[in-house]
Amino acid sequence: MHTGPISQKLFATAKTMIPGGVNSPVRAFRNVGGEPFFVRRAKGSRITDVDGKTYIDYIGSWGPNILGHAPAVITNTIHEVAKDGVSFGIPNPYEVEMARTITDWVPSVEKVRMCNSGTEATMSAIRLARGFTKRDLIVKFDGCYHGHSDSLLVAAGSGALTHGEPDSAGVPKDFAQNTIVLPYNDAEALTALFEEKGELIAAIIVESYPANAGFVLPQPGYLDHLTSITRKFGALLIFDEVMTGFRLGKAGVQGLENLTPDLSCFGKVIGGGLPVGAFGGRADVMDMLAPDGPVYQAGTLSGNPLAMAAGLAQLKELNKPSGYARLDQLGLHFETGLRALMTEKGIPHRLNRVGSMFCLYFIDEEIRNVTDVLKQDFEIFNKFFWACLDKGIYLAPSPYETGFISLAHTEADLDDTLSVFSDALSTI
Template sequence: MSASTPSLVPNSTALFARAQQLMPGGVNSPVRAFRSVGGAPFFVKAARGATLLTADDRVLIDFVCTWGPAIHGHNHPVIKKAIAAALESGTSFGTPNPYEVEMAELIVRFVPSIKKVRLCNSGTEATMSAIRLARGFTKRDKIIKFSGCYHGHSDSLLIKAGSGALTHGHPDSAGIPASFAQETIVLPYNDRAALDAAFAANPEKIACVIIEPYCGNVGFIMPDPGYLAYLREITAKHGTVLIFDEVMTGFRIAKGGVQERENITPDLTCLGKIIGGGLPVGAFGGRADIMDHLAPLGPVYQAGTLSGNPLAMAAGIAGLKLLEEQNPYVRLDALGQRLRDAVLAAARNKGLPVHVPQCGSMFSIFFTDTPVRDYATALKSDAKIFAKFFHLCLEKGVYLAPSAYEAGFLSTAHDGPAIDRACDVLTESLHSL
């Protein structure tokens, strides 16, 4: 992608000034506003491979990857061709279409725990609907989530942890009635004793446990050995539906997601991002006996005008088939390890405390000497140092997530010059701190 042609697009400063007059904070998703790291956001007019082209004609190596979907890099020619072919037939039909059947077949083949699937339009919609389904199936009201795990912005899930393991949450956003929060129990991630206590205190009341099996929304955090297996055991014992939110990790950590890597079978799984190939999408699926409680077969209602949209399905099908053909997971993990090792080596040379959890194509950089295993330890990371590091990297042409508490992503397009240059920039930026 060349920056040699003069841009006809207004620069980022002008665009942001206009946007702030028209949209709250000038953005359509809060983290994009750069409030966590300071400064003003840049605007992007094009993307290709591992790079973004900004409105200011700067080329940036991108480790956000549109927050996960771009596992093949941006604007991949196979995905682009699939969208163009689908576009010839129309943008939306409001009826069943062949693409959604093929997508469902691919999902069921890739993720063995999913026997039936419902397509929707976002990860938020998928998690919200999966929880409603779990409540309808179990005829129970309470749910368990984990502090630091984000599952979209539906009312029941925008709840933050209280001070104790059994504290019922309080709304994490204005506009959510406190009564909604009372049905959500927030526990610390990686804490078996908290799980035991929650189930003991709420016998036959917990409809579901929803978890990011590998956390990606408070930075990247992995479970302790055996933790997910214990979660599967205790939910099965109490007749509670186990929901894996694999919107980020699905098809990225492995072809079958975290559940394939950890050999765990959840009851329901939420998906998104990669299955849309960069277009809006979501899905949830799992056990047939649970899924059959959805309308039109059962009493749990869920619907969507654009669900199974042919353009999103065509893009996602092309992306999933590429994963099946190329099986890039070993290569992606090698890229992730190379980035991790470069950061750790530079931090050691500088004498900086840095923790870099990494698995496959996901990673985080925490400025702390404490291993990060939950929300509380993630918050020990020095966000001010991260903000300085973020801007040093950005000045040198590498774009990390604009928050100290977000996962980073790699794509197959980072292989070669992009990872070489990125490792140099990360090293130089750490030395400059």
């Protein structure tokens, strides 16, 4: 359970200058009882650390690198665009093309605004929903993580859950009181809440497929229920598709489920690996944004030409016949092999997979929400994680995260991974 000496030295130095030695909590490896390695370079399906060890990577920068690491189509684009400047703070053609692409691909989005992160996108969508409805209350779901803005860091998943503190210090009680948290996949609880307070609720925000408590799928009809109840009470429905958007298909989960949220939040894939976010939806709602409307939102680097151009290059690759169909093919290959392996080993488990996103739980119970996720065997996960890392397979250093397959992965990569899994499971 040790990383190489150069990584250890870098981490020791980092801790003297950076809180926890990392710039995002989950990177600290606290949940698996060790220290992180530091990356020197990455290419295709593999990353290489500063000590020279190479791993098959199933994180892909936590989702954006859907083509794999450093694909030529993106690195060449960044190189060419950077020759003309890396930031202007003035409108540029790439942001218009990105807006056109998003509105063409996602039917619910009539207008869209760019920002710089998923946190900015969800924070701005919440402010917009409140401004449009003139209501204060927001509904979110336990285990769904929507970034670290004050209104949404309540009973959050992902990094906050990993450290056992789902509510962050520094969030005023008044902020938390305006955010109501319900269990995901509990339609009765949602109905009861709206019958009591529906006229006061501005919006529901939901990770349509929650991917910060592992990878949780909705019960049949649940997302339809969210749509119908918000329309009944005049609230807005916000789909957080920062992870699922443009990864599970051109229109994300809403395309797979044939749903029409009022607002949607995006990030990850549309930046080609560079910092990015976006939110969009109904034109009448989006027109409430400044400079046309009274809801203020701004960003110096929003619509950055490098991020827009890199994202467009990535989306064009995905739009080829070998794009999403190939990702689904790879995902199915991996799922089939992993299910067979887990059955052979006789280890209690659940596997959730859609397209190129997956999560293996060490529990043989249905996973409906974060309460079910918390029942799994964390000791087995920790042993499994380190056994895989030791043999060159990098999975998320937390049982609350989703795995990602990229177009750079091959069937041989997946089969090699399953072989390592087999060895790792034999030691448990």
